[in-house]
Structure formats: structure tokens, C-alpha cells
Amino acid sequence: MLPQRTITIEEVKKHNKVGDLWIIIDCKVFDLSKFADLHPGGPNVLYAEGVAGREATDTFFGLHRHEVLLRPQYARLQIGIIEGEAETVKVPAPGSLSKVPYAEPSWLSEGYFTPYYSNNHRVFQKAIRKFFQEIVRPEAIRCEENGKRISQEVVDKMSDVEIIAMRLGPGKHLKGRTLMGGTVKPEEFDYFHELILNTELSRFGTRGFVDGMLNGAVIGLPPIWNYGSPELQATIVPEVLSGRKYLALAITEAFAGSDVSGLQTTAVKDGDHWIVTGTKKWITNGTFADYFTTGCKTENGLTVILIERGEGVSTTPIKTAYSSTAGTAYVTFDNVRVPVGNTLGKVGNGLSVILSNFNHERWMVTGCSVGAQRVIVEECLKWANQRIVFGKPLTSQAVIRNKLGKMITRIEACQNWLETVTHQMNNVRSVSRVSISSLISPILSLNGNLPNTCDHNR
Ligand code: HEM
Known part of the structure; x- marks a missing residue:
């Protein structure tokens, strides 16, 4: 200024x-x-x-x-x-922690101890928050309002510090990469680092943009590196992690949402190719995706196939309750020829491929939700202290204090449970996406009990 x-x-x-x-x-x-x-x-x-x-x-x-x-x-x-005066309400410095009670998890609050987070996690959290506030937040606010997708410029900046790769969690794909300017070594990056990333990216209060921030890759890429051929992996993984190509997970249909086994998109073999025909609905990042990790009905069950945008593939935006910056699409496959080499996993084994992917996704969504809930608590506490009614702040009213107390109880419970599960994920035998399947029960319960902080009446 x-x-x-x-x-x-x-x-x-x-x-x-x-x-x-x-x-x-x-x-x-x-x-x-x-x-x-x-x-x-x-x-x-x-x-x-x-x-x-x-x-x-x-x-x-x-x-x-x-x-x-x-x-x-x-x-x-x-x-x-x-003249002679100075402002008293200051804008927090980028990367700084909120001073509002419960706006931060206890491990970031003064006077609390943690069994899970190291000093490196703290340094990482600070660097991530600063990066998001300075580089991503202004873009998030712009895109949330104008409905446009994230710009290539911001995607490039995110891939410079390997945000896209880190969002896929710990593993061999991080080898040789400089994470967050060297803040954390690839072999030391664990699920708590990833949890920090997920909670921080949802602090903007821009729900559509958070999905538009290449969430399609986070859920669409694991089937490729867990089940794709080496050739397919060698091409697709670097393109997607560097932000040069975009990927979407195309499972849901108008006919089958949660009922994955009811999919109607069909893939029929024709020599070395699949011929894919059908439609997909609510596909996040679909309007701008270059590739679709697609659930198809085949002769002997379900099969997951990677489809590249090209002849016969068309996408149209779907109007949703949140911003169209998420790129939510209706996707049509009209006799699309796809090389058989793009099959992910065994033919007929698609349900396992799809379900194996869901664990990491559920855990990721919970982290994002907890981050967003912290902001809601922060905003409510600030406003309830600031807003004067009946001659006193809202917080003087017992009914308001009761609501705030309920919100805080739920988010603290969720955060603690999430950290316990994350600790288990760090300690299961290997850190591959498939191995966390052993934690399906706690992850499912955690996700299913995700508290809706805004719903005071529950
Ligand atoms: C720089 C000066 C001001 C700006 C930029 C401004 C801007 C705004 C905006 C954007 C809103 C929409 C609600 C929101 O986003 O919070 C609003 C609402 C309102 N403003 Fe202002 N305002 C200013 C000064 C004032 C002052 C001095 C008063 C009081 C006398 C006032 C009284 C109101 C009222 C009564 C509302 C409606 C609130 C409601 O619907 O609950 N504004 N203002």
C-alpha cells in the first residue's frame, strides 16, 4: 500500500x-x-x-x-x-498461527505436548501455510468467485515445491524430489506431513477450489501406480506430478453413485483395444482433465481403464452447489478406442482397484474437513466476541457458549481420532497405498463420523 x-x-x-x-x-x-x-x-x-x-x-x-x-x-x-495514531487490528503475518482458541490443533497451541509431531513437522507446517497464504489463497478466492479452473501459473508454482507429489502421500514417488524447498527429506516425509498438507489447504474457506486444486490426481493416480503397467506409469506419473497433465477419477454415474458395482459404462474388447461407451457424472476436475481413470463394466465384472481425452471423449460442466472452479463434469465416452495396455489391474478385478483407492481418499477428506472446521470455529469465536447484542457480546449468551462448546468438542474428538489413525498408517508394514487397507475399519468409522461442525443441532 x-x-x-x-x-x-x-x-x-x-x-x-x-x-x-x-x-x-x-x-x-x-x-x-x-x-x-x-x-x-x-x-x-x-x-x-x-x-x-x-x-x-x-x-x-x-x-x-x-x-x-x-x-x-x-x-x-x-x-x-x-495523525499520531496506529492501527490496533492487525492482519496476521503470512504463515503465522492464529491466537484464537481452538483455531489451531493442540499440537500447534502453546503449552501443549504431542506424541506424534516432530520439530520437522512444525517447520513444514509453517512453510506450507506461508506458501498457501501467499501463492494459492489469492488464486483460490479469485477462482471460487469467477468459477475458472486453477491457472497453470499457480500449478507450476505448486509443482516447483512438489505439492502435487506430496498430496499423494509418502512413498517411492517422492524419491529424488526437493520437497518444499528441502524442508523435509523424501524418505522422512510421512503421513503426518501429508495430514498437515490436507488440513492447511482447506483453510482458505473455498470448498470448490480445494477440489479444483487437482484433487482428481490425488484420487485418480494411485490406481495407475499400483496397478498400471511399467510403461504406463513411466509416461503418466511424471506428467501428472509435474502438473503438465491433469487426471480425473471417473467412477460415478447417474445410474450408480455409491453402488459402484452397478456401473453401466461398458468396455468391449476389439483386438488390442477396448471400445468404451457410457457416461460418467460428478467427475471432479473432469472439465479440464487429460486422462480419466475409468470404472467400466466388462464381460466378467468390472475393470478399471485409463482413458485419454481424444476422439469420442467429451465433457460438459455440471452446475453444483459449490464453485465450478472444481471442474465438475458430465463425461461422455462414445465408442472410444483405448489400448488394452491401459488396463489397470486384472480384467474383472476392477472393484478391488476402486475400493483400494477409497481408504486413502477417505482419510484425506477427513483431514481437509478438520482443517476447514478449525476455520469455522475461529470465525464463530471471533464473531461471537465481536458482535454486540442486548448490550453485550454474543459470547455472554449461554445458548451461544453451548453451541460453541459442542462444536469444539466435536472437532477435538475428530482431530484426536484422526491422529491416532495417522499414527497407525505410519506404522503399518509398508507405506504403499495398498497396505493402509488393513486400516479400513478405523478409517471408515472416522470418515463416517466426521462431525459437521456447522450443524449445531446434532
Ligand atoms: C469502509 C466502510 C464500510 C464498508 C467497506 C462496508 C461494507 C459493507 C459490506 C461489504 C457489507 C455486507 C456484509 C459484509 O460483507 O459484512 C456491509 C453491511 C452492512 N454495513 Fe457496512 N461498510 C462500511 C461501513 C459501515 C458503517 C460505518 C456502518 C454503520 C453505521 C455500516 C453498517 C452496515 C450494516 C447495517 C450492514 C448490514 C449488516 C447485515 O446485513 O447484517 N457499514 N457493509
């Missing part, structure tokens, strides 16, 4: 009428002359006595979140600061 001119309180007082309106919020002077008619709360409140030409900090913070003043279109209304 440019250096601000200093203004006296006496000077501000002179600008208190229609067409000439200044107010002071936290020592900053805003010129609202043109904005007044556009103000979402209406112009009249701004011309009220004690607001127009006055210090209106308490009034403002009783009605708005601080973030309102940080939005570019409002930040530019600031014309100066009051």
Missing part, C-alpha cells in the same frame, strides 16, 4: 454529508462519498450522527468482519490515517 497521508480528526469532521462523506475506522480514514449509495447496508446508516465524519470503529466492528476492509474494492476507499 502507498504511504498514507495523515489527517486530523477536525478535518474528518467537515466531511459529514451526502456527496462528501469520510469516516474513521481503527485510525484509518475512508472516503465513502461515492460508495455510500452502493453500501450493502444502505446509505442512511453511514450518514447517521456519530458515524458521518466521525470515529466509527466500534459501530463498524459490531456489524462487519475485519476482512471486509481488506477486500481490494474497499481497501482502496482508504485515503489516509489519523
Whole structure:
């Protein structure tokens, strides 16, 4: 921001009428002359006595979140600061921890101890949060609003520090990579590092963008490296981990969602090729995916086949409850010829391939949810302290404290359970995706009991 001119309180007082309106919020002077008619709360409140030409900090913070003043279109209304004063409400530095109670997990809170996280996890968490806040968050807010997919520029920056590879968890695919600028060695990267990544990326409050942040690769790539041929792996894995090509998992259909065994997309052998025909629905990242890890019905059961975008493949966006930045698509395969070499696993064994993938996904989703829930708790606590009703903050009302207490109890329980499961994942014999299948029961229960923090009535 440019250096601000200093203004006296006496000077501000002179600008208190229609067409000439200044107010002071936290020592900053805003010129609202043109904005007044556009103000979402209406112009009249701004011309009220004690607001127009006055210090209106308490009034403002009783009605708005601080973030309102940080939005570019409002930040530019600031014309100066009051002489001799300094702002008291500060924007947290990128990478810093929140001071709001329960906004951070206990391992990041002062005075708490942890059996799970090392100093390296702490350094990693700090670096990830800073990277996300500085590089990804502005893009997340932009894309969430305009519905466009993540830009190649941000994807490139993410792959420079190996975010895409790390989102696939620990394993041999990390070998030789410089993770987060060398913050963590590939052989030391564990499921707690990955959990940190998942909780941090959901702190933006941009649900559609989090899925649009190449979630398709996170769920679509494991079947390729667990079941694809060496040739297929050698081509696809580097392309996807470097962010040069995009991948989507194409299982769900209008006819079969959770009922995977009811899929109707068919693949019929024709010499060295499969001929694939059918449709897929709700395919995350599908509008911009180059490859589709696709569940197909074959003669003797289900088979998973990797299909490249090309002749006979078409995708159209589906309007969803969240932003179209996620690239949710309706995918049509119309007599698509796919080399038999693109088969993932044994023909007819597709259900095992699909189900083996779900464990890691469920665990990943739980981590993302916990990260988002922390932000909800933070926002609710901040607002309940800030908002004055009946002459006192909302937190003075027992019913509000009760709601907050319930939310916090649920998220703490979920976080602790999640960390216990993550510890087990780190300790099962190998760190391959298939090995965590032995933890299916706790992962399923954890995911199924995922607390919905916003639902106060449960
Ligand atoms: C720089 C000055 C201001 C800006 C940029 C601003 C902006 C906004 C915005 C964006 C909203 C929509 C709700 C939200 O996003 O939080 C809003 C609502 C509102 N604002 Fe302001 N505002 C300003 C100053 C004020 C002041 C000084 C008052 C009080 C006198 C005021 C009273 C209201 C009211 C009553 C609402 C409606 C709140 C509701 O629906 O619950 N605003 N304002």
C-alpha cells in the first residue's frame, strides 16, 4: 500500500454529508462519498450522527468482519490515517498461527505436548501455510468467485515445491524430489506431513477450489501406480506430478453413485483395444482433465481403464452447489478406442482397484474437513466476541457458549481420532497405498463420523 497521508480528526469532521462523506475506522480514514449509495447496508446508516465524519470503529466492528476492509474494492476507499495514531487490528503475518482458541490443533497451541509431531513437522507446517497464504489463497478466492479452473501459473508454482507429489502421500514417488524447498527429506516425509498438507489447504474457506486444486490426481493416480503397467506409469506419473497433465477419477454415474458395482459404462474388447461407451457424472476436475481413470463394466465384472481425452471423449460442466472452479463434469465416452495396455489391474478385478483407492481418499477428506472446521470455529469465536447484542457480546449468551462448546468438542474428538489413525498408517508394514487397507475399519468409522461442525443441532 502507498504511504498514507495523515489527517486530523477536525478535518474528518467537515466531511459529514451526502456527496462528501469520510469516516474513521481503527485510525484509518475512508472516503465513502461515492460508495455510500452502493453500501450493502444502505446509505442512511453511514450518514447517521456519530458515524458521518466521525470515529466509527466500534459501530463498524459490531456489524462487519475485519476482512471486509481488506477486500481490494474497499481497501482502496482508504485515503489516509489519523495523525499520531496506529492501527490496533492487525492482519496476521503470512504463515503465522492464529491466537484464537481452538483455531489451531493442540499440537500447534502453546503449552501443549504431542506424541506424534516432530520439530520437522512444525517447520513444514509453517512453510506450507506461508506458501498457501501467499501463492494459492489469492488464486483460490479469485477462482471460487469467477468459477475458472486453477491457472497453470499457480500449478507450476505448486509443482516447483512438489505439492502435487506430496498430496499423494509418502512413498517411492517422492524419491529424488526437493520437497518444499528441502524442508523435509523424501524418505522422512510421512503421513503426518501429508495430514498437515490436507488440513492447511482447506483453510482458505473455498470448498470448490480445494477440489479444483487437482484433487482428481490425488484420487485418480494411485490406481495407475499400483496397478498400471511399467510403461504406463513411466509416461503418466511424471506428467501428472509435474502438473503438465491433469487426471480425473471417473467412477460415478447417474445410474450408480455409491453402488459402484452397478456401473453401466461398458468396455468391449476389439483386438488390442477396448471400445468404451457410457457416461460418467460428478467427475471432479473432469472439465479440464487429460486422462480419466475409468470404472467400466466388462464381460466378467468390472475393470478399471485409463482413458485419454481424444476422439469420442467429451465433457460438459455440471452446475453444483459449490464453485465450478472444481471442474465438475458430465463425461461422455462414445465408442472410444483405448489400448488394452491401459488396463489397470486384472480384467474383472476392477472393484478391488476402486475400493483400494477409497481408504486413502477417505482419510484425506477427513483431514481437509478438520482443517476447514478449525476455520469455522475461529470465525464463530471471533464473531461471537465481536458482535454486540442486548448490550453485550454474543459470547455472554449461554445458548451461544453451548453451541460453541459442542462444536469444539466435536472437532477435538475428530482431530484426536484422526491422529491416532495417522499414527497407525505410519506404522503399518509398508507405506504403499495398498497396505493402509488393513486400516479400513478405523478409517471408515472416522470418515463416517466426521462431525459437521456447522450443524449445531446434532
Ligand atoms: C469502509 C466502510 C464500510 C464498508 C467497506 C462496508 C461494507 C459493507 C459490506 C461489504 C457489507 C455486507 C456484509 C459484509 O460483507 O459484512 C456491509 C453491511 C452492512 N454495513 Fe457496512 N461498510 C462500511 C461501513 C459501515 C458503517 C460505518 C456502518 C454503520 C453505521 C455500516 C453498517 C452496515 C450494516 C447495517 C450492514 C448490514 C449488516 C447485515 O446485513 O447484517 N457499514 N457493509
